[in-house]
Amino acid sequence: MKRRARWVAFVGPFPFPWGEAGSRRAFGLVASLAAAGHDVVVASGGPEPLTVTSLREFDGPGSVSHIGLSEAPPRGAGVVTSSIQTLVRWGRRTVRWLDAQPTRPSHVLVHGGQAQYMFHLQRWCRRNDVPLIVDVVDWYNGSYVRGGYFGPLHASMKLALHYYYPRCDGIVAISSYLESHYRRTGKPVLRVPPTLDVKNLTVQARQVTDDSSGLTLAYAGNPHGNKKDLLATVIEAVRRIEEEGVRIELRIYGPTLDEVRHLLDGRALPKGVRCLGRLPQAEVADALQEADFTVLVRRSERATEAGFSTKFCESLASGTPVIANLTSDLGKYLHHNMEGLVCRDHTLAEVTEVFRAAARLNGAQRSLMRQAARGRALESFDYRAYAEPLGEFLRQWD
Known part of the structure; x- marks a missing residue:
């Protein structure tokens, strides 16, 4: 049995370019964890090289580094390749990466995982006695996703919302609606709205006229x-x-x-x-x-x-x-x-x-x-x- 280290694995099947809306959510949570003193490794699904890059944009005693695991289908991939990757293989590379670490993380925090991704992560966390916490940010309206209401991606999202997320050890909810919904599961829930580095955002003096x-x-x-x-x-x-x-x-x-x-x-x-x-x-x-x-x-x-x-x-x-x-x-x-x-x-x-x-x-x-x-x-x-x-x-x- 591997010894548990004091670091948090922040994982997700999608790339985390900090400029995108979902990734800005990830930025806020990662920054808060670092400010709380945690050493955080962000293992994203993007195609970044398999090397750890140190990020120093956060206040606090903790640290943040980033590694890309190429979970997401490559750009230009066909429908068949993308479907196999997202509906069958999602999560396998993340689990292999976790297995390869010399020490286990203290927690795994997952952002954006659909059903297949959550399936692999939950199995690994249970097998290794590591708490799995999920960040839930949406209810997933089928009209907003590729394939619509009856597409496989929406079905995977709904399966995650109703089956896999309630079976995690803890839930971070972005809204009161989701907080109330998941409290009914009896699992620990914490509401955290979208956050960013407000303190260091430069606000220009603006002449306001009538x-x-x-x-x-x-x-x-x-x-x-x-x-x-x-x-x-x-x-x-x-x-x-x-x-x-x-x-x-x-x-x-x-x-x-x-x-x-x-x-x-x-x-x-x-x-x-x-x-x-x-x-x-x-x-x-x-x-x-x-x-x-x-x-x-x-x-x-x-x-x-x-x-x-x-x-x-x-x-x-x-x-x-x-x-x-x-x-x-x-x-x-x-x-x-x-x-x-x-x-x-x-x-x-x-x-x-x-x-x-x-x-x-x-x-x-x-x-x-x-x-x-x-x-x-x-x-x-x-x-x-x-x-x-x-x-x-x-x-x-x-």
């Missing part, structure tokens, strides 16, 4: 064909405000111009809508800071209640207030006329009315909201705030 200068809004993300983020509703609200003579600009980062036009079923874009394409993650904060508000409008359904928007946290961290309707746990952090403006629902009429209210705000009111947004992010979304809770959570298995 309402006569107009209103600048920003949207950043992927609306998933208007199924997740109701970007078409936001654009139509901009159109109505324009027709009333208000100077308004909506800057859209992410979807292409053609994708945005498709959301509108061929209708022309309002004059004030600018489609600026994808931005490198390093430039997102600066882009958000140039706006008066970011906008996030979603239907209230199980997928949106179970998840938690990373871009909401990033906006507040950038000191940019948010206009949103309250889904998931947003109501814990977004209060009307404080960190932003709250829409009572996701309807066009309500979004338009809130845009009118935003346009009427003077410079002093906007400045106070920016300060409140930044303060909320420092308190609620900085990874350092969750170092002790995560450290205490893991100590249950010492």
